Amino acid sequence: MGSRNRNLMGKVAIITGGGTGLGKAIALVLARAGGADVVVAGRRVEPLEQTAKEARAIGQRALAVPTDVTDSQQVNRMIERTLSEMGKIDILINSAGIPSSHLEPIEDITDEEWHRSISANLTGTFFCCRAVARHFLAQKSGKVINISAGGGLRGGRDNYAYCAAKAGVISLTCSLAWSWARDNIQVNNIAPGWFDVSSLQPQTEPPKIPANVVQERGARIPVGRAGIPQEIGFLALFLASDASDYITGQTFIMDGGSLGAAHAPAGYVPAITLKED
Amino acid sequence: MVSEEFTLWGETALVAGDSRFWSKYVAAALAEAGADVAVAARNSKKLDEAVRQVLRLGRKAMAIPIDMTKSSHIEKMVEQVLAEFGKIDILVNASDPEFVKPFVEIKEDEWHRIVETSLFSVFHCCQAVGKHMLERKKGRLINITSCLAERGLTNSSAYCVAMGGILQLTRALALEWARDGITVNAIGPAWFSETGKTGMGQEDVLLRYLPSKRYGHPEEIGSLLVYLASDASDFITGQLVYVDGAVMVHI
Numbered sequence: 001m002g003s004r005n006r007n008l009m010g011k012v013a014i015i016t017g018g019g020t021g022l023g024k025a026i027a028l029v030l031a032r033a034g035g036a037d038v039v040v041a042g043r044r045v046e047p048l049e050q051t052a053k054e055a056r057a058i059g060q061r062a063l064a065v066p067t068d069v070t071d072s073q074q075v076n077r078m079i080e081r082t083l084s085e086m087g088k089i090d091i092l093i094n095s096a097g098i099p100s101s102h103l104e105p106i107e108d109i110t111d112e113e114w115h116r117s118i119s120a121n122l123t124g125t126f127f128c129c130r131a132v133a134r135h136f137l138a139q140k141s142g143k144v145i146n147i148s149a150g151g152g153l154r155g156g157r158d159n160y161a162y163c164a165a166k167a168g169v170i171s172l173t174c175s176l177a178w179s180w181a182r183d184n185i186q187v188n189n190i191a192p193g194w195f196d197v198s199s200l201q202p203q204t205e206p207p208k209i210p211a212n213v214v215q216e217r218g219a220r221i222p223v224g225r226a227g228i229p230q231e232i233g234f235l236a237l238f239l240a241s242d243a244s245d246y247i248t249g250q251t252f253i254m255d256g257g258s259l260g261a262a263h264a265p266a267g268y269v270p271a272i273t274l275k276e277d
Numbered sequence: 278m279v280s281e282e283f284t285l286w287g288e289t290a291l292v293a294g295d296s297r298f299w300s301k302y303v304a305a306a307l308a309e310a311g312a313d314v315a316v317a318a319r320n321s322k323k324l325d326e327a328v329r330q331v332l333r334l335g336r337k338a339m340a341i342p343i344d345m346t347k348s349s350h351i352e353k354m355v356e357q358v359l360a361e362f363g364k365i366d367i368l369v370n371a372s373d374p375e376f377v378k379p380f381v382e383i384k385e386d387e388w389h390r391i392v393e394t395s396l397f398s399v400f401h402c403c404q405a406v407g408k409h410m411l412e413r414k415k416g417r418l419i420n421i422t423s424c425l426a427e428r429g430l431t432n433s434s435a436y437c438v439a440m441g442g443i444l445q446l447t448r449a450l451a452l453e454w455a456r457d458g459i460t461v462n463a464i465g466p467a468w469f470s471e472t473g474k475t476g477m478g479q480e481d482v483l484l485r486y487l488p489s490k491r492y493g494h495p496e497e498i499g500s501l502l503v504y505l506a507s508d509a510s511d512f513i514t515g516q517l518v519y520v521d522g523a524v525m526v527h528i
Contacts, residue, residue, distance in 0.1 A: 033282070174526035181488035181523040193512070222455035227512045234282050234509040243500030246493050249526035253516050257455045260448050260515035266455075 008034030008240060012086045014078075015040050016069050016128060017096030019047030021197040022147065022232050026093055027051050028058070029233025030240060037061035039082045039089075042096055043068050047202050061086065069096045069124030072131075079131040091143045091240045092132050094125040094169075100151075100162035109160060117161035122168040129176060129187075142185040143240045146173050148251065150191055150259050166191075170251055177249030186248040188239050193255025194218075195227035222257030222266045282509040286311035289362040290506065293354070293402045294345050294372035294395070296321035298471070299421060299495055303369055304338070305330040306499025307506065312367065315358045317341035337362070345372065345398035348405075355405045367417045367506045368406045370399040370443070377477070380434045388435050395439040396446075403450060407459070416459040417506045420447050421498070424467045424521055444517055451515030460514040462505050467521030469493040489522030 013030050017023035018040025028051065030036040037060050040051045048064035055062035063085055067078040082089055098120040104113075125146055136142030151159060152166025173189040180187060196214045198207045218226040235254055238244055253259055258266070290307045292300050296318035304314045304327040313336050316327040320342035331338035339361055343350040358365055372395040378387070399420055410416025425437045426444035444463055451461040470492040474480055484490055498520045504510055505518075519525045 177523045178488045178526045182490055222452050223512065223514060224456045231509065231512045235504075235513075238283075238500070238504045238509075241500075243504075246489070246497040246522050247501065247518070247520050248489075249521075249523040250519055252513070252518060254510075254513045256512050257451050257514045261452055261455075 008036035008091070008237070011036045011090040011240075012082065012088055013038050013091035013093060013240060014082055014089060014128075014132075015093045015095055016067070016124070017042050017147075018051050019044055020202065021095075021200050022192060022195060022229055023093070023095035024051050024200045025197075025229030025233045026095060026236045028054055029230055029237055030091070031055040031058050031060040031062070033234065034237045034240065035060065036091070036240070037086060039063045039065060039078075039086060041065045041067040041069070041078050050202065069127060070119040072127045075124070075127040075131050079128075079135070083135065088139065089132055089135055090141065091145070092128060093145045093147070093236060093240070094128050095147045096124055097121040097147065100156070100159045103156075103158040105158055106160055114161045118165050118168075121162060121165035122172070125169055126172060129172070136180070136185050137183055140184050142180075144173075144176065144185070144187040145236055145239050146187070146189045148173075148189050148191045150193060150253070150255060153191060153251070153253070153259065154262065173251070174249050181248060184245070186239075186245060188244070188248060189251040190232060190235055190239070191251050191253045191255070192232055193227055193253070193258045194221060195229055195232065197229055200229055220266050221255070222261045225256065227254065227256060283503060283507050284311050285367070285503065285506055288312045288366040288506070289315075289358070289364050290367035290369065291315045291317065291354075291358050291365050291406065292327070292369045292371055293317045294370050294398045295421075296323045297375065298373050298469075299371040299498075300324065300327040301330055302495040302499055303371055303421075303502060304328075305334065306496070306503055307367065307369075308334040308336040308338070309499075310503045310507070311336070312506070313337035313362055315339045315341060315362065317343055317354045318345060319343070345401070346393045348401050351398070351401040351405050355409065359409065364413065365406050365409055366415065367419070368402060368410075369502065369506075370402055370418070370420045372398050373421065373423075374436065374439070376436055377432045378435075379432050383435060391435040392439050392442070396442040399443050399446060403446065403461075407450075407454070410459050411454070411457055414458040418447075418450065418459065418461040419502060419505050420461075420463045422447070422463045422465050422517065424465050424519055424525055426463070426465055426517065428525075447517065448515045455514060460505075460510065462510070462513060462515070463517040464498055464501060464505070465517050465519040465521070465525075466493060466498055467519065467524040469495055469497075471495060486527070487522060487524060488527060491522065493520060493522060
């Protein structure tokens with residue numbers, strides 16, 4: 001209880017997708033504020049090495065393991081390598097995924113497009129959970145934090161595979177939470193709203209989100225701004241700590257009120273004046 | 278290595294509405310994170326217990342015994358806290374009435390009493406404290422409701438209505454005050470007990486059903502409460518988070 005137990009000193013956390021975006025923010029908050037040692041896994045080696053370098057600069061042990069999470073053999077090898085080099089795993093954060101890059105009417109979506117999104121956004125999370133299961137069950141402790149999305153709770157226009165995959169992640173979270181409720185393994189889910197991740201992209205790449213877009217999209221969010229990636233990091237820190245041991249199977253929506261406002265546009269104020277008798 | 282994003286140093290909290298179960302643990306969690314705490318509810322030795330917890334942790338504390346169904350009492354409660362602490366950063370509405378009865382046997386005054394001691398007191402407190410928070414453009418409202426805000430339970434109709442009402446108030450207020458620096462969230466506990474028994478009967482049947490095979494202890498909502506009260510949760514509003522050992526994933 002309180003802040004005392006939020007300490008992740010001596011714990012080892014795997015963060016998939018830890019090279020860029022929210023995954024990177026989570027890895028660095030766990031290292032800096034939690035004192036955790038971090039393992040970052042993802043497809044591209046340079047961003048992973050960069051995150052690991054920044055974590056080491058903070059004073060934590062860090063390991064970059066290039067991994068395609070859609071390949072179960074690579075996932076299993078990543079888990080084995082973590083165990084042999086870091087000694088154990090306490091926390092698994094499934095943050096790897098691909099955004100819905102192009103939206104198309106359902107009749108135009110190819111088999112490959114569908115499978116690619118489901119693999120990256122759902123199957124990869126399943127592979128990682130399966131790969132740590134024996135280790136977590138044997139040590140009778142573990143924390144899994146999956147990253148879903150508002151689209152997994154609602155829907156998105158012409159955004160079929162991504163939303164279905166994210167809904168699948170929420171469902172996977174619920175079943176794992178139930179299955180492991182007596183094994184001291186907690187499984188929760190974070191559904192981020194819209195976050196400005198431009199500061200977390202590799203410096204060699206042009207910014208994906210222009211500043212005016214951040215402003216415009218922020219204005220459409222009830223609280224009036226985009227999320228800051230570190231905010232997801234601190235939620236992950238809470239969920240990775242002993243402080244959250246009785247919380248499992250939950251989806252934490254961190255979206256500045258966006259999903260709650262779906263009944264009307266953000267900022268809409270009904271102006272009906274009721275006549276009083 | 279405590280991260281300062283989770284601490285509540287210099288903050289002032291008001292815990293209102295519960296003199297039965299939560300106040301002691303909620304007050305202790307907030308005080309442990311650094312907040313000064315006022316506790317207001319029907320007069321009970323539980324209020325004094327809560328105050329003792331806060332003082333033991335080295336924070337300022339005050340008990341305000343009041344009738345939560347009277348708006349004049351609630352106005353006065355806010356004045357007293359402001360006179361003593363100067364501000365209110367955090368309001369926790371912790372009403373949790375015990376009431377189990379078959380629907381057809383519920384008397385009109387009982388229905389009013391249950392709805393009034395929970396839903397109406399939350400309404401009054403949010404309004405009275407909310408005015409102060411709107412002036413300061415800063416605030417955290419945390420309503421303790423229940424899994425029964427979204428599930429049903431036999432002989433619990435009045436309770437379910439009250440808890441569901443608190444949830445909807447949470448959602449609507451979150452949007453109304455989204456641009457005023459105030460977040461409004463709810464915590465939904467499942468089966469909780471201080472002693473390992475709920476006193477509701479058929480304990481073994483219930484425990485067998487629960488995925489975690491145990492009840493929660495009231496101090497187990499403390500860490501989530503502190504998180505939702507802290508700056509770290511600034512982008513979370515209008516949400517209900519269950520603390521339930523996986524009950525809500527049960528089919």
